[in-house]
Amino acid sequence: MKRNHRKQAGSRLVELFQAYLLNHAHGLFSSLGRLSRTPFTSVMTILVLAIAISLASSFYIVVANIQQLTGNLESSNQMSLFLHDNITDAAGQKLAEQIQQNGSVVDVKFISKKQALEEFKANSGFSDALNALERNPLPSVIQVVPKNALENNEDIEKLMADFKQFPQVDFVQVDMQWVARLQTIMLIASRGVMLVSLLLGFAVTFITGNTIRLELQNRQDEVFISKLVGATHAFIQRPFLYTGFWLGFISGFLGWLIMTIMLLILETPVEKLSTLYNSSFDLLFLSFSEFILLLMISSVLAVVGSWAVLHYQLRQLKPQ
Amino acid sequence: MLRFEHVSKRYPDAGEALTDVSFHLHRGEMAFLTGRSGAGKSTLLKLIAMMEQCTRGSVSLDGQDITRIGERKIPYMRRNLGLIFQDYKLLNDRTVFDNVALPLVVSGYNHQEVARRVRASLDKVGLLGKEKKHPLALSGGEQQRVGIARAIVNKPKLILADEPTGNLDPDLSAEVMFMFEQFKQVGVTVLIASHDIELINHLGHRVLTLDKGHLVAS
Numbered sequence: 001m002k003r004n005h006r007k008q009a010g011s012r013l014v015e016l017f018q019a020y021l022l023n024h025a026h027g028l029f030s031s032l033g034r035l036s037r038t039p040f041t042s043v044m045t046i047l048v049l050a051i052a053i054s055l056a057s058s059f060y061i062v063v064a065n066i067q068q069l070t071g072n073l074e075s076s077n078q079m080s081l082f083l084h085d086n087i088t089d090a091a092g093q094k095l096a097e098q099i100q101q102n103g104s105v106v107d108v109k110f111i112s113k114k115q116a117l118e119e120f121k122a123n124s125g126f127s128d129a130l131n132a133l134e135r136n137p138l139p140s141v142i143q144v145v146p147k148n149a150l151e152n153n154e155d156i157e158k159l160m161a162d163f164k165q166f167p168q169v170d171f172v173q174v175d176m177q178w179v180a181r182l183q184t185i186m187l188i189a190s191r192g193v194m195l196v197s198l199l200l201g202f203a204v205t206f207i208t209g210n211t212i213r214l215e216l217q218n219r220q221d222e223v224f225i226s227k228l229v230g231a232t233h234a235f236i237q238r239p240f241l242y243t244g245f246w247l248g249f250i251s252g253f254l255g256w257l258i259m260t261i262m263l264l265i266l267e268t269p270v271e272k273l274s275t276l277y278n279s280s281f282d283l284l285f286l287s288f289s290e291f292i293l294l295l296m297i298s299s300v301l302a303v304v305g306s307w308a309v310l311h312y313q314l315r316q317l318k319p320q
Numbered sequence: 321m322l323r324f325e326h327v328s329k330r331y332p333d334a335g336e337a338l339t340d341v342s343f344h345l346h347r348g349e350m351a352f353l354t355g356r357s358g359a360g361k362s363t364l365l366k367l368i369a370m371m372e373q374c375t376r377g378s379v380s381l382d383g384q385d386i387t388r389i390g391e392r393k394i395p396y397m398r399r400n401l402g403l404i405f406q407d408y409k410l411l412n413d414r415t416v417f418d419n420v421a422l423p424l425v426v427s428g429y430n431h432q433e434v435a436r437r438v439r440a441s442l443d444k445v446g447l448l449g450k451e452k453k454h455p456l457a458l459s460g461g462e463q464q465r466v467g468i469a470r471a472i473v474n475k476p477k478l479i480l481a482d483e484p485t486g487n488l489d490p491d492l493s494a495e496v497m498f499m500f501e502q503f504k505q506v507g508v509t510v511l512i513a514s515h516d517i518e519l520i521n522h523l524g525h526r527v528l529t530l531d532k533g534h535l536v537a538s
Binding site: 015226 | 391395397411423425433
């Protein structure tokens with residue numbers, strides 16, 4: 001008898017669990033169906049959300065692209081050691097080899113006067129004017145790439161002072177400063193993007209919350225009746241939370257689509273500009289994992305907005 | 321089964337709706353609740369349905385005190401009740417089946433059990449075969465019977481009906497009352513608010529009469 005009772009209790013538990021799962025599945029799909037039954041409202045809401053999301057992700061991708069660009073510049077925290085005019089190529093080469101021995105140096109490259117001129121002719125487009133010159137005005141250069149670890153200014157300056165000791169060296173130039181400035185500007189930009197994205201995220205939360213609030217008002221009778229037949233708040237809010245989820249998910253996808261289309265439109269001119277700068281800059285798109293993350297973030301924001309509204313409003317709604 | 325002890329209910333802006341009401345309904349008892357409009361019938365029903373809480377006294381249901389029941393426990397307590405309304409309170413965008421199934425779905429019964437019980441319930445009110453219809457496609461009497469089927473589908477211990485025959489003609493009213501008497505037969509306690517004095521006298525059950533918030537006869 002007792003065992004039978006326990007068995008019954010167990011099967012009731014299984015039944016409850018099955019019903020719970022079924023209830024979730026039902027909530028997931030019925031909320032989608034409900035959105036499609038009021039297409040105008042749903043489309044309007046989703047478009048507003050999608051635009052907010054596409055703005056946030058566009059800012060993000062623009063910063064990511066510029067960072068990629070400045071990333072290429074990182075190698076240019078290199079130093080240029082300009083040699084005195086009277087130093088021969090052989091002496092220059094020897095000095096370069098000597099510098100290579102220095103522990104805080106990764107790469108050293110000697111560029112003779114002649115090479116420098118060739119390079120300048122090729123890249124500057126002044127070849128005719130340069131041909132007119134009687135003698136080569138360019139000095140020999142030793143390009144030194146310090147170890148990446150040397151990121152703080154003191155180390156760089158110490159190295160600079162060391163190089164200045166060589167009698168062959170006329171002067172040393174570091175491209176650090178403007179890179180540092182650019183990197184600071186990028187830092188400000190990415191902070192700014194973060195703040196704007198945060199605001200847009202709030203917007204997504206509030207817009208979804210408000211949509212759910214209206215939906216809740218439209219379905220007041222259903223809420224009352226469900227309450228009166230013994231539905232818990234969790235049960236009543238489930239389909240609404242799923243509606244919020246779909247709003248966020250679909251808007252996330254649409255936002256990604258809008259941003260990607262914008263990037264595709266920009267891709268050709270950007271590539272053209274890049275070739276004009278002799279650079280092989282590839283426009284960065286959102287990666288697959290970033291895309292998944294975007295979907296997740298927009299869904300979560302929407303669900304949070306819906307939940308907050310439901311949590312507050314369901315307690316207010318009392319059956320009459 | 322249902323016990324009121326010195327229950328008073330005061331609304332902040334409408335004054336005292338019930339004053340010192342005490343009565344006890346036994347298991348399987350059927351009683352009418354009458355009184356003019358404004359006498360406190362709705363308030364009394366709301367206290368039982370846990371839609372309101374009384375200001376003084378205590379209300380208990382099947383031995384459990386529901387006077388100060390916590391918000392979280394209300395849904396589970398309500399599953400012991402079957403509520404029937406004058407305006408039926410059906411969901412018009414759902415089928416008869418879905419309407420009747422709602423209390424079961426809410427309580428987490430599986431599909432087969434829901435289908436079985438909904439059919440049994442609809443059979444009892446004589447609406448078997450109309451599961452797929454929508455409420456608005458039915459007559460008033462049929463809609464009320466859907467409401468009754470929904471109230472009994474969860475096998476409640478207490479049925480509360482608020483003017484269940486208010487919108488029905490005498491023949492349909494008698495039919496509905498006959499159904500309530502059948503529920504009483506199987507041990508369900510039934511409390512019906514009504515001011516159809518003729519019908520009440522004809523049936524001859526216990527009558528609780530309210531006047532200006534006082535219980536004047538029981």
